[in-house]
Amino acid sequence: MTSLYDEVQAAPGEGVPTRRVTIKVNGEDRTVDVEPRLLLAHLLRQGLKLTGTHTGCDTTNCGACTILFEGRPIKSCTMLAVQADGHSIETVEGLASASELHPIQEGFKEEHGLHCGFCTPGMMLAAKALLDKNDNPTEDEVRWALSGNLCRCTGYQNIVKSVLWAAEKMRAESK
Amino acid sequence: MALDEIKIGGLGASRRRVEDNRFIRGKGNYVDDIVLSGMLHMEILRSPVAHARIKSIDVSKAYDIPGVRLVLTGEMMAARNLAWMPTLSYDTQAVLATDKVRFQGQEVAAVIADDPYIAKDACQAIVVEYEQLPVIVNPFQAMESGSEVIRDDKENQPGNKVFDWEIGDKAATDKAFAEADVISKMELHYPRSHPSPMETCGSIADFNRATGKLTVYMTSQAPHIVRAAVAMVAELPEHMIRIVSPDLGGGFGNKVPIYPGYVISILASILTERPVKWIEDKTGNLISTGFGRDVYLQGEMALRKDGKMLGMRMRTISDHGAFYADAQPSKFKIGLMHSTFACYDIPAAHLESVGYYTNKAPGGVAYRCSFRVTEAMFFQERMVHAAANDLGMDQAEFRRMNLVKDDMFPYRTAFGFLTDSGQYGKCLDIGMKAIGYDTYKAEQEEARKRGKLLGIGISTMTEPLGAGNSREYDILGIKMFDSAELRVHMSGKAILRTGAMNQGQGHQTTWAQIVAHELGIPADDVTVEEGDTDTAPFGMGTYASRSTPVAGAAVAMVARKIRAKARKIAAHLLEVSEEDIEWELGRFYVRSNKERGVTIQDCALAAYSNMPDGMEPGLENNAYYDPPNLTWPFAAYFVKVEVDAETGVWDVLKVVAVDDCGVRINPMVVEGQIMGGLTEAYAMASMQYQTYDDEGNCIGSNYMDYLLPTAWETPGFELHEVVTPCPHHPIGAKGVGECATVAGPAAFVNAVVDALGHLGVRNIDMPMMPNRVYEALTTGKDISGMPPVKMGD
Amino acid sequence: MYPSRFGYESPKTVEEAVAILDAHGGEAKVLAGGQSLVPMLKLRFAAPEMLVDINSIEGLRYHRVDADGTIRIGALCRHEDLEEDDAVAKAVPTIAAAAPLVADPIVRTRGTFVGSVCHADPQGDWAAAMTALGGHIVAQGPKGKRDIPMKDFVIGPFQNTLAFNEIAVEAVIPAPKGVRVGNYLKLERRVGDFATASVAVALDMVGDTVANAGIALAGVGGRTINANDAASGLIGKKLTAENISSVAAAVAAAAEPRTDHRGSADYKRQIVKTFVERILTGLANSSQKAA
Incomplete structure (x- = not known):
């Protein structure tokens, strides 16, 4: 009875409808049999062992589970895993390369943009979605773009500074 | 050459955080990230009603669902003497309800299944028959004679009163009031607020029958207290219990108490002989775990007409929910409420407090404050604001006149606390300048014309x-000291463990800085571990801003013990007597010849390879620190707002925070703490609260109703610093994590009330939602939070 | 956080989707953006037998302005598609104003305009905007397509008049009679909060005279409030202070707010009145500037 999220090697449970899906996760195709009701966030965390994506609420408010779906930020607790079939997603684990942090990750560390770290992956991916569209945002634009993600620790000011730090670095690197 | 302390990440360095390296990569290790082999999943069925007798529970349909392993009810807990557990305030709390449910969201049954989806399916299949009872949702209903007794499980509990408590000198206070020129009054409700860390509570209990050992991974700010309590409840010996708090996704006091879910998961693991994971959903967290505040406060000040404060008295009526589960020092029934007015020179004071049971969630945790200090200081600053207006005095000047002066320390407050240091006037001056106080009155007048x-x-x-x-x-008889254990390896690198428990404060980073300061070992060479009761020394955990004052002091003290031993080794290596040795950061040298010296790393190597005859090998030690006093940080906050007269919407124009928390170990981290606290202050002032309807339904059971501000609404903050070292702390530091949450709310409310002051408005209870502000500004009347408050006398 | 079991189909055409709905006789739900439905599944407030995911149907993610000025919004047009789009801002300023106020930025990348109209949340932004704009929904069922005007579409809280085997495939906003102006104001306590009150205004102007007027409200009644009758008081008139204030009063009277923890009924009416005045005064000022 582990049909919900086990990788295809495991036999699905009896009588439970499952679908085989293939999702490109951080550039790598992953094939899994899932029950339709399984939330994408749960597939990532439990099935694919990518625990950097967090779930912080039941109501699509907190944004801790934010990932990039075809390059745009979504709340992965509010998409079914089956819906990601054939699509490409990016999680926090895909931000850094083996040797190098993404400037957003560096920015969060440099500007103390996190305390407990629970909202951080979602914040960073929301920030990446912003910077991918706008490489020179104002403070207000950053605050607006992050307003679907809740943080209880930092008071946001340093998160905003972290994103602006990253934007500056990314602009410098692209020159 | 002495080392550059900032370069080695010592005291005062804004060292980038060590823990960030894992968090920014998504490699944190929170409870829900942990997977144990063969692990089962638990979901809790909660009561939909606030007060009812349980007539029957039928779990048979739950067992029909494939994948369900165990269904636990109160009856099964009772058979093992586990239906009730002790609270941190010497009361009892139901683990799973047996007789009645006493609040909406109370734990009624638990399902253990192969995955959480199945467990949830099975919860829905459990049939519970309830017989509704009258519901009590505030202390005023609770105190009515003949009202339903909520705690009929307790002997000698005739009504709903939890306690009756007083402190201070009543006679002296009465005399001050008799002699007063002006008596100023204030009455308000500090609403119920939930700390709501982003991560909910959860546990994985893993009982190994072969070894008899129970390991519990859990979300606890105080793992050692949990071990003691589990030993008591589960009747297991302490050495057979290991509590591990991994990374915590925030705590803010919410993760101090021991919750039924933890206990149920433990029994479930014992019965199934498999690891059992319980991860609370957000609604469960919001409606059943420790809240803050929910206190009605009424008081008055005796004043001389020139503005001198002569005395104050205060009464509180607090709502504790169905179980008195406050996390607080045993001696004080309403926390440190009597620290109110501690920054003012007041000769006489008296406090009376009464607490009541209601059909609401239990808790009364210190939500980002030191044991109910938040409501104490909120009342204080709302009272002071009103008193200044009653006297026709300027807000800043009235405060300045009555604040304890620099030369009055140590100062004994009327309630008996000893404040020991501060530069209150200086903080006030800095804040006034930053907010533009001099020109403000004219600006306000001019704006009103427009x-x-x-x-x-x-x-x-x-x-x-x-x-x-x-x-x-x-707490429960265990004294509130804390601890540190430091082991210096032969390479001069070190591992430090403390009895505190990080939940975002950055202990891994800052504790190493204290070691660097004391020993000259670069902070990067010091690993910090906390949260595992098998390895960490016994400590009381992290809450009430106690880490730096207590555990942080223990770190300094253990490092000094290490240095004392290293000095003996240095003398041996340098072939001089210990008296001829001097210390500079990272190095001992011969007094007569500074060039001749050995580093702390040299001493560490020698401790394992070349120690003096008769010396015990190794370089490690521990320290248990019992602070001589509390620490007393000071905060002066200024908030400027503009209110839209047609909608009641108010915008924050500027926030200035001046904090004196003594010596700052890591200024970056300190400022992060202050900004976080200011945001929670803004949240409570503007939108964040929990209320209940007449049936006891919690309004605020998820983030659609329980509003937390986003980056968009949250204002920017301007921070200033004053440093008055704590005279008794080894490195002069004071607590800081909670100052902003404590002092912040009153600054916001005072600002809005000031904007409306000319209309006769004296108080608007939090949260100051636009509709409340609009009502105040159109009627000129005070706005009180529900219910209609009659404090009696 | 853990939905009940349901079946799932992801058809490739609208016809297939309709057939699945038809076969399940009212026990199936359409899944588009899912930003309202999935939260309800997670809380188990909804437990359909079958979900018909229309996201794999090609050709439904569009919004365009036809040559005659008619605006068409496809079933998979996401909220964010309507944000920061100059064509939308020019053709339907009411929609451009409301788009950034829908839910939060992350939800807007996924949630759909048409789905939100169908959800018929009394506090929903898009049903109000569509009502003010006098739009209609194109429904496709087993027997083909039909148009349902907004006034007949939302009939109660979370209730629309789609048959169980119909899918809303398009929202249509008619071409303006003149120059279309408009705005949307919402009182929310924080981003993503449900509206305490919000006001959608859409006017067609010929010179400085109002040729057509629509106003609708959210958050102030058991359903989307159609205040088009009250708004019609502006037709044939100029946006003078006097006309504005009398329409604002009429619109406030059309609201059906209830007292709750967001405020008293009177307060919500006051917000409606203030917002109508602010929007109309703003439109009057900008049309003056343009002239």
């Missing part, structure tokens, strides 16, 4: 942080 409502609010306070000293502070 139909704009401007307001400035001030809040100044000192609060007691860092419980405790063992004379006065204990």
Whole structure:
């Protein structure tokens, strides 16, 4: 009875409808049999062992589970895993390369943009979605773009500074 | 050459955080990230009603669902003497309800299944028959004679009163009031607020029958207290219990108490002989775990007409929910409420407090404050604001006149606290300058002519942080000291463990900085571990801003013990007597010849390879620190707002925070703490609260109703610093994590009330939602939070 | 957080989707953006037998302005598609104003305009905007397509008049009679909060005279409030202070707010009145500037 999220090697449970899906996760195709009701966030965390994506609420408010779906930020607790079939997603684990942090990750560390770290992956991916569209945002634009993600620790000011730090670095690197 | 302390990440360095390296890669290790082999999943069925007798529970349909392994009810807990557990305030709390449910969201049954989806399916299949009872949702209903007794499980509990408590000198206070020129009054409700860390509570209990050992991974800010309590409840010996708190996704006091879910998961693991994971959903967290505040406060000040404060008295009526589960020192029934007015020179004071049971969630945790200091200081600053207006005095000048002066320390407050240091006037001056106080009155007048409502609010306070000293502070009889253990390896690198428990404060980073300061070992060479009761020394955990004052002091003290031993080794290596040795950061040298010296790393190597004859090998030690006093940081906050007269919407124009928390170990981290606290203050002032309807349904059971501000609404903050070292702390530090949450709310409320002051408005209860502000500004009347408050006399 | 079991189909055409709905006789739900439905599944407030995911149907993610000025919004047009789009801002300023106020930025990347109209949340932004704009929904069922005007579409809280085997495939906003102006104001306590009150205004102007007027409200009644009758008081008139204030009063009277923890009924009416005045005064000022 582990049909919900086990990788295809495991036999699905009896009588439970499952679908085989293939999702490109951080550039790598992953094939899994899932029950339709399984939330994408749960597939990532439990099935694919990518625990950097967090779930912080039941109501699509907190944004801790934010990932990039075809390059745009979504709340992965509010998409079914089956819906990601054939699509490409990016999680926090895909931000850094083996040797190098993404400037957003560096920015969060440099500007103390996190305390407990629970909202951080979602914040960073929301920030990446912003910077991918706008490489020179104002403070207000950053605050607006992050307003679907809740943080209880930092008071946001340093998160905003972290994103602006990253934007500056990314602009410098692209020159 | 002495080392450059900032370069080695010592005291005062804004060292980038070590823990960030894992968090920014998504490699944190929170409870829900942990997977144990063969692990089962638990979901809790909660009561939909606030007060009802349980007539029957039918779990048979739950067992029909494939994948369900165990269904636990109160009856099964009772058979193992586990239906009730002790709270941190010497009361009892139901683990799974047996007789009645006493609040909406109370734990009624639990399902253990192969995955959480199946467990949830099975919860829905459980049929519970309830017989509704009258519901009590506030202390005023609870105190009515003949009202339904909520705690009929307790002997000698005739009504719903939890306690009756007083402190201070009543006669002296009465005399002050008799002699007063002016008596100023204030009455308000500090609403119920939930700390709501982003991560909910959860546990994985893993009982190994073969070894008899129970390991519990859980979300606890105080793992050692949990071990003691589990030993008591589960009747297991301590050495057979290991509590591990991994990374915590925030705590804010919410993760101090022991919750039924933890206990149920333990029994479930014992019965199934498999690891059992319980991860609470957000609604469960919001409606059943420790809340903050929910206190009605009424008081008055005796004043001389020139503005001198002569006395104050205060009464509180607090709502504790269905179980008195406050996390607080045993000696004090309403926390440190009597620290109110500690920054003011007041000769006489008296406090009376009464607490009641209601059909609401239990808790009364210190939500980002030191044991109810938040409501104490909020009342203080709202009272002071009103008193200044009653006297026709300027807000800043009234405060300045009455604040304890620099030369009055140590100062004994009327309630008996000893404040020991501060530069209150200086903080006030800095804040006034930064907010533009001099030109503000004219600006406000001019704006009013244009139909704009401007307001400035001030809040100044000192609060007691860092419980405790063992004379006065204990939880369940365990004294509130803390601990550190330092082991220096032969390479001069080190591992440090403390009894505190990080939940975002950055202990891994800052504790190493204290070691660097004391020993000259670069902070990068010091690993910090916390949260595992099998390895960490016994400590009381992290809450009430006590880490730096207590555990942080223990770190300094253990490092000094290490240095003392290293000095003997240095003398041996340098072939001189110990008296001829001097210390500079990272190095001992011969007094007569500074060039001749050995580093701390040399000493570490020698401790394992070349120690003096007769010396015990190795370089490690521990320290248990019992602070002589609390620490007393000071805060002066200024908020400027503009109110839209047509909608009641108010915008924050500027926030200035001046904090004196003594010596700052890591200024970056300190500022992060202050900004986080200010945001929670803004949240409570503007939108964040929990209320209940007449049937006891919790309004605020998820983030659609329980509003937390986003980056968009949250204002920017301007921070300033004053440093008055704590005279008794080894490195001069004071607590800081909670100052802003404590002093902040009053600054926001005072600002809005100031904007409306010319209309006769004296108080608007939090949260100051636009509709409340609009009502106040159109009627000129005070706005009180529900219910209609009659405090009696 | 853990939905009940349901079946799932992801058809490739609208016809297939309709057939699945038809076969399940009212026990199936359409899944588009899912930003309202999935939260309800997670809380188990909804437990359909079958979900018909229309996201794999090609050709439904569009919004365009036809040559005659008619605006068409496809079933998979996401909220964010309507944000920061100059064509939308020019053709339907009411929609451009409301788009950034829908839910939060992350939800807007996924949630759909048409789905939100169908959800018929009394506090929903898009049903109000569509009502003010006098739009209609194109429904496709087993027997083909039909148009349902907004006034007949939302009939109660979370209730629309789609048959169980119909899918809303398009929202249509008619071409303006003149120059279309408009705005949307919402009182929310924080981003993503449900509206305490919000006001959608859409006017067609010929010179400085109002040729057509629509106003609708959210958050102030058991359903989307159609205040088009009250708004019609502006037709044939100029946006003078006097006309504005009398329409604002009429619109406030059309609201059906209830007292709750967001405010008293009177307060919500006051917000409606203030917002109508602010929007109309703003439109009057900008049309003056343009002239």
